[in-house]
Amino acid sequence: MTRIKVKIGSKKDFKELAKLDFSNTCNKMFDISYTDNNIAVSEVDLQKPIVNKSENYVDEILEDMIPKTEDKNFVPLVVFSNNMPAGYLMAKWDKWPNGKVLVVEGILVANQFAGKGLAKALVGGTIETAKQNKECRGIHVELDTTKYQANKLFLRMGFKFAGTKFYIYSKEDPRKYSKEAVFFYYKT
Numbered sequence: 001m002t003r004i005k006v007k008i009g010s011k012k013d014f015k016e017l018a019k020l021d022f023s024n025t026c027n028k029m030f031d032i033s034y035t036d037n038n039i040a041v042s043e044v045d046l047q048k049p050i051v052n053k054s055e056n057y058v059d060e061i062l063e064d065m066i067p068k069t070e071d072k073n074f075v076p077l078v079v080f081s082n083n084m085p086a087g088y089l090m091a092k093w094d095k096w097p098n099g100k101v102l103v104v105e106g107i108l109v110a111n112q113f114a115g116k117g118l119a120k121a122l123v124g125g126t127i128e129t130a131k132q133n134k135e136c137r138g139i140h141v142e143l144d145t146t147k148y149q150a151n152k153l154f155l156r157m158g159f160k161f162a163g164t165k166f167y168i169y170s171k172e173d174p175r176k177y178s179k180e181a182v183f184f185y186y187k188t
Contacts, residue, residue, distance in 0.1 A: 073093050079121050099136065119150070
């Protein structure tokens with residue numbers, strides 16, 4: 001049985017995470033369409049899989065995530081599987097007109113730990129962190145349409161689809177299955 005624990009991560013935890021394989025292949029994506037002022041979200045198989053190399057994620061952990069572990073404006077959650085760091089969720093406190101919002105900047109679980117409920121534990125830890133702050137109005141997440149599993153997870157965890165923005169990540173027509181921004185919101 002896998003023991004899962006989520007806690008605020010340290011530099012040491014993130015350095016251990018940087019040793020893991022985070023590569024992944026996207027075979028599906030969210031397809032978002034607008035008709036008669038209604039938003040429809042469906043899934044579509046990609047004509048050509050998108051391969052994300054582990055090196056890109058490791059560079060991000062080493063260069064971007066580790067410095068944030070000591071910044072009080074960030075919430076660096078690490079999920080452990082049987083006491084081993086297995087993934088992370090980095091979020092930042094942001095001031096919005098009606099109060100604070102916890103903005104998720106990234107969520108990742110290493111390949112060897114996939115499918116064990118660790119990402120769900122990270123999202124649950126983020127919801128608990130947001131609820132503990134009386135000023136927090138909610139959680140904001142931006143993903144891209146090819147982060148299919150993460151998009152589905154946030155919807156299952158009570159997040160609401162809040163919209164999309166085309167042409168942020170590429171200049172391709174979205175109908176050609178390019179990466180586009182998808183926004184979710186959780187009200188605390």
